[in-house]
């Protein structure tokens with residue numbers, strides 16, 4: 086596994102793959118890897134000859150400097166996991182190379198970035214698309230894998246890829262869960278034991294919604310909110326039920342797949358969960 090820290094070295098390694106007529110899959114990450122990331126790597130490996138991973142804690146997607154500073158990092162452990170998984174190339178760029186001095190270019194999906202989670206985290210998705218466009222350009226992969234857990238992020242990146250005609254197949258990879266149903270996340274390590282237990286209410290509420298016989302948007306909303314509000318350690322922060330691809334608002338009987346996007350806080354730790362529910 087090659088570990089490189091500059092865009093030039095990264096391009097040289099990818100050029101070697103291309104000379105051998107090999108396809109390249111990309112998994113962009115912010116490091117502190119867990120099984121969810123390894124599932125993205127496994128998906129890329131199954132689809133392409135070579136897999137590249139980027140590790141970059143992207144400052145432009147954090148609203149709050151303290152969130153950026155407290156973001157967990159463990160490069161040695163990440164590299165051991167990626168080596169074990171058979172990754173071919175890891176790019177760990179410097180901030181100054183991703184955002185060169187005098188940088189003034191942004192990439193933004195103007196509607197999708199500013200609805201739903203984008204409303205409460207202004208500038209977040211602009212930071213994501215700006216960095217992902219740059220990472221796409223550094224690596225120039227054939228395929229790029231992102232988790233369905235960050236559902237809005239996935240749809241925003243798909244839209245950006247289409248609009249900018251990047252010749253890249255963006256693949257959404259289903260959520261990986263712990264045995265008890267908790268969606269895997271780097272943030273789970275910050276949960277105390279009681280909050281860890283309480284957080285199971287997220288997947289439980291989605292199961293209850295999926296099991297409804299006559300599904301309406303209002304009925305889904307009610308059962309999810311009721312289940313979560315019955316857990317005293319949970320504070321429901323976001324519950325959005327939207328058209329699965331465009332993220333447009335829905336109401337009334339469910340006639341096409343809807344994405345349910347949930348966020349709730351447990352002891353100050355914000356957790357996300359998501360499911361696409363069919364009629």
Ligand code: PAF
Pocket residue numbers: 113114115141143146213216217235238
């Ligand atoms: O999902 C993430 O880890 C980040 O938002 C991403 C896609 C790597 C961009 O920084």
